[in-house]
Amino acid sequence: MNYVDGFVLAVKAENRDLYRRHATTAAGVFKEYGALKVVECWGDDVPEGKLTSFPMAVKREPDEVVVFSWVEWPSRAERDEGMKKVMADPRLQPDVMTMPFDGKRLIYGGFEVIVDV
Template sequence: MSYVDGFVLAVPTANKQKFIDHARQGDSVFMEYGATRVLECWGDDVPDGKQTDFRRAVKAKDDEAVVFSWIEWPDKPTRDAGMKKVMDDPRMKPEVNPMPFDGMRLIYGGFSPVVELGSKSKSS
């Protein structure tokens, strides 16, 4: 069974390309340490809710976009070992790959899938 780390964050719209560059550099490190897939999704249709919503969850300002991201791992032990290596990797240090967003408003968590529909790619 796979394992998923999920993230929601607010990024200044003026920093979209900086975010993409930051993600490309950082996401390759996750892949190197065992992740099977990483998706970074720029908010396109993020409506205001009546009680809560993505924007409020990360205290997004008017000039910020919500980003929804996830990292897929083959299993939790691979994720735990890989995440430790990622956090220790010098390429992930803020002075090497600075975050173009307020990391204090990033929300994240690890999740065990309970339902999965669709097909996985099969090698021939």
């Protein structure tokens, strides 16, 4: 079964186009190194919670939007190999590509798919 890397982050609303360009470039690199699919979602209905929520998790500021994204891989092994290449790729290095978000507030993790309907 496939493997998924998930991401939640906050992006300044005014940086939507910049983020889209960044995400499009990154998606091409992920796909080049074996990802099956890359999905980027701009928050539209992301409520504040009382105990937990996406906005609380990323410490969203008033001028920011929550972004939810995932990368689908054929397997954990292919993800591990592909991710090494992605992280080393010069096109995604901070000195080449401006990060349109605060990476310190990025939440990410790898997930084994257990239901896919």
